[in-house]
Amino acid sequence: MPKPRQLAPLDGEEQRLYYELLLGDRCPDPISKGAPCHPWTKEENPLPNVNEISFFLEQAGVGLGREETQRTFLALKQLVDSQELLRCRLWGKILGIESNYYIAEVEGKELDEEEEEQPDRTEEEQKDADTDDKEENAVPQSTYKPPPVVPKETVGTGANKFLYYVCKEPGLPWIKLPSVTPAQIDVSRQIRKLFTGRLEAPVKSYPPFPGNEANYLRAQIARISAGTHVSPQGFFLIMEEEDDEEGEPLQDSYDVNPDFEGIPVSEMAESLSTWVHHVQHILPQGRCTWLNLSMKPSEDIDEDEDMEEAEEEPDEPEPEVGPPLLTPLSQDAELFNTPPWTSKMSSTLTSVHAIAVLRSNLWQGGHAYASGKKFENIYVGWGVKSAGDGFSPSVPPTPLKEYVGDEEITEVPDPTPRDERELAEALVAAQEEMEGSDREDESDDDY
Amino acid sequence: MDADSLHYSLELVAGSGNILNTEHRTALQTSLLILRKNYKFNRVLFWGKIMGIKEDYFIAQGRGDDELKDKKNLYSFNCMDWFLLPPATIPMIEEVSKAATGRFMGDASHVYENTILKKVGDEDEVEEELVKTTEEHRLAVTIHLIDDESSVIPRGAFIKNPHGFVQVNRCFEGLTESQAAKLDSFLHFRDPKTLKKKSLLELSELNQTIDFLDLLTDDVPKGMWSLQFENANKVLILRCLLWLGMTFYHVPMTPQHGYIYIGDGVRNLDLSFML
Numbered sequence: 001m002p003k004p005r006q007l008a009p010l011d012g013e014e015q016r017l018y019y020e021l022l023l024g025d026r027c028p029d030p031i032s033k034g035a036p037c038h039p040w041t042k043e044e045n046p047l048p049n050v051n052e053i054s055f056f057l058e059q060a061g062v063g064l065g066r067e068e069t070q071r072t073f074l075a076l077k078q079l080v081d082s083q084e085l086l087r088c089r090l091w092g093k094i095l096g097i098e099s100n101y102y103i104a105e106v107e108g109k110e111l112d113e114e115e116e117e118q119p120d121r122t123e124e125e126q127k128d129a130d131t132d133d134k135e136e137n138a139v140p141q142s143t144y145k146p147p148p149v150v151p152k153e154t155v156g157t158g159a160n161k162f163l164y165y166v167c168k169e170p171g172l173p174w175i176k177l178p179s180v181t182p183a184q185i186d187v188s189r190q191i192r193k194l195f196t197g198r199l200e201a202p203v204k205s206y207p208p209f210p211g212n213e214a215n216y217l218r219a220q221i222a223r224i225s226a227g228t229h230v231s232p233q234g235f236f237l238i239m240e241e242e243d244d245e246e247g248e249p250l251q252d253s254y255d256v257n258p259d260f261e262g263i264p265v266s267e268m269a270e271s272l273s274t275w276v277h278h279v280q281h282i283l284p285q286g287r288c289t290w291l292n293l294s295m296k297p298s299e300d301i302d303e304d305e306d307m308e309e310a311e312e313e314p315d316e317p318e319p320e321v322g323p324p325l326l327t328p329l330s331q332d333a334e335l336f337n338t339p340p341w342t343s344k345m346s347s348t349l350t351s352v353h354a355i356a357v358l359r360s361n362l363w364q365g366g367h368a369y370a371s372g373k374k375f376e377n378i379y380v381g382w383g384v385k386s387a388g389d390g391f392s393p394s395v396p397p398t399p400l401k402e403y404v405g406d407e408e409i410t411e412v413p414d415p416t417p418r419d420e421r422e423l424a425e426a427l428v429a430a431q432e433e434m435e436g437s438d439r440e441d442e443s444d445d446d447y
Numbered sequence: 448m449d450a451d452s453l454h455y456s457l458e459l460v461a462g463s464g465n466i467l468n469t470e471h472r473t474a475l476q477t478s479l480l481i482l483r484k485n486y487k488f489n490r491v492l493f494w495g496k497i498m499g500i501k502e503d504y505f506i507a508q509g510r511g512d513d514e515l516k517d518k519k520n521l522y523s524f525n526c527m528d529w530f531l532l533p534p535a536t537i538p539m540i541e542e543v544s545k546a547a548t549g550r551f552m553g554d555a556s557h558v559y560e561n562t563i564l565k566k567v568g569d570e571d572e573v574e575e576e577l578v579k580t581t582e583e584h585r586l587a588v589t590i591h592l593i594d595d596e597s598s599v600i601p602r603g604a605f606i607k608n609p610h611g612f613v614q615v616n617r618c619f620e621g622l623t624e625s626q627a628a629k630l631d632s633f634l635h636f637r638d639p640k641t642l643k644k645k646s647l648l649e650l651s652e653l654n655q656t657i658d659f660l661d662l663l664t665d666d667v668p669k670g671m672w673s674l675q676f677e678n679a680n681k682v683l684i685l686r687c688l689l690w691l692g693m694t695f696y697h698v699p700m701t702p703q704h705g706y707i708y709i710g711d712g713v714r715n716l717d718l719s720f721m722l
Binding site: 058063064098359365387388 | 458468471500501673678716722
């Protein structure tokens with residue numbers, strides 16, 4: 001275990017800022033009702049107050065048990081001490097067959113540029129190896145171009161907005177999960193698999209999953225976050241960015257609303273329009289922002305023939321649009337005849353201090369609670385989406401039919417021996433006729 | 448799990464993610480005791496919770512002289528007022544399996560309807576038949592099926608006395624750690640089905656007082672059970688993957704064991720795809 005980094009002593013300016021923050025709206029004591037409280041609003045210390053969260057979650061009927069939560073809290077502290085993090089949050093727990101995963105959602109201070117460089121290096125190495133082979137043996141190259149791969153979103157945006165660390169048991173080292181690619185999200189939508197508990201285990205499925213269990217876990221985490229992370233309406237506000245080429249505000253950044261007053265708990269428990277999604281919806285393409293993959297016609301034109309083909313190309317694919325950020329839950333689609341959310345108060349006997357609890361019916365194990373100015377989301381479950389009455393896996397595609405086309409390729413049955421004999425006799429007869437006529441001609445000429 | 452051990456055993460199964468509110472726990476403490484006195488049960492178990500869309504059902508089970516056969520199930524919405532469920536009979540099971548689909552509603556009087564096509568006699572005519580069932584019946588049948596397919600006890604925890612009654616073994620001191628790590632130390636707590644198919648050689652090795660139930664390892668599909676040590680290796684947890692939400696716990700070297708179901712009451716039919 002690396003030694004935890006020592007925090008640098010605060011210089012004069014930082015100290016002033018620190019004290020200013022305390023004297024203003026922010027209260028040092030998180031339990032008292034100061035400014036809107038959420039782990040993300042605390043910039044001084046990224047460690048979340050897991051004890052407070054588990055107190056509220058216990059009222060909601062969700063949780064890991066007192067000792068287990070305390071151990072998870074200590075493990076999170078270990079994570080925060082070992083890395084430089086802006087924010088850290090307990091995302092939840094995913095159960096597996098051999099062991100379980102405890103997941104922490106963090107926002108790091110530095111972007112991971114090293115990760116992006118490494119795959120490029122491996123590609124260059126492969127290209128060098130290929131050119132060597134080409135020089136030795138001229139192997140005919142196939143003209144097949146695979147469909148363009150949708151590039152993954154950069155770290156810090158869209159589905160890769162946060163980094164995730166997992167550990168099997170609080171106390172074991174935290175392992176960072178890789179970023180998610182749109183192809184992985186696409187396939188994870190079509191398969192239904194339980195987790196074994198080993199990150200390097202292969203995921204055997206059809207369609208084949210591009211990656212191992214760590215990638216599958218990351219893809220499910222992205223889907224669950226997009227589907228079940230909700231907050232009270234008004235807690236977050238969209239930040240509008242003015243410098244934009246397209247002229248439309250980019251709706252993927254939001255910030256805590258300092259004027260949030262808190263919605264009464266009874267209202268939150270009754271209507272779904274008081275809750276909003278604060279994680280971007282993942283489009284069918286697998287990303288949060290749509291990317292047009294069709295190549296421009298000018299690049300394809302080489303000859304006149306290609307020019308004609310380019311004109312006949314169908315219109316560019318329509319951009320995929322999803323519900324914008326901060327849409328209320330009342331607009332969530334209903335799948336399999338069940339409402340997507342169940343909301344209730346945590347207690348009917350002592351409703352004065354009760355909290356509003358929201359439970360997802362699509363992702364079983366996804367819970368959210370809200371009480372005054374505080375809220376939190378958590379997921380404790382198996383990591384699979386409800387499939388209604390039954391899950392039908394995708395069927396492999398039908399085998400391709402034979403190529404129908406030129407006469408040169410079309411098969412013709414071989415001639416039978418009788419046909420060959422007849423043909424030979426006909427040829428011989430034709431030749432004799434020709435010889436006979438030649439001799440007659442010759443004899444005519446002689447005379 | 449036993450009503451007497453509820454306050455500490457709920458902590459042991461909390462690893463599955465669902466715990467009970469403090470309010471419900473206190474209500475259960477008194478109401479289960481009252482239930483035992485009123486219905487004259489030998490012991491009362493808190494069986495679990497079935498989550499419906501609007502409301503959740505809390506289920507309690509009372510056991511009589513024969514633990515395997517004298518079982519009565521009761522349900523409640525607030526852990527205080529309990530209603531008796533009818534015992535699940537075979538026609539009721541058939542009716543529920545034809546009519547009830549989807550999740551539990553949360554309303555005990557909700558009626559499920561389903562039209563099924565039925566052939567009339569030998570002709571090719573097909574007749575539509577409307578099958579109905581109430582949520583109460585569905586609840587009774589679901590509890591019976593969950594008990595039948597996924598209730599677990601450690602080997603030696605229950606004995607069959609000479610009269611044929613199945614009773615709690617007061618001399619059970621718990622499995623050792625190495626025994627607990629193997630799946631074949633656990634038995635299904637139901638009328639045995641696969642036991643009769645064993646060969647005579649295997650049957651001769653069994654102890655008739657404690658080995659009168661099916662082994663978990665005889666279950667199909669094979670990977671149906673997830674065996675883990677949780678809570679810093681203190682508790683053994685068995686989770687059933689066919690009924691997601693069924694958790695069995697056992698603390699090795701102590702007689703503490705029990706099971707609880709907290710889930711949506713729907714069988715996981717996709718298990719073969721998910722393993």
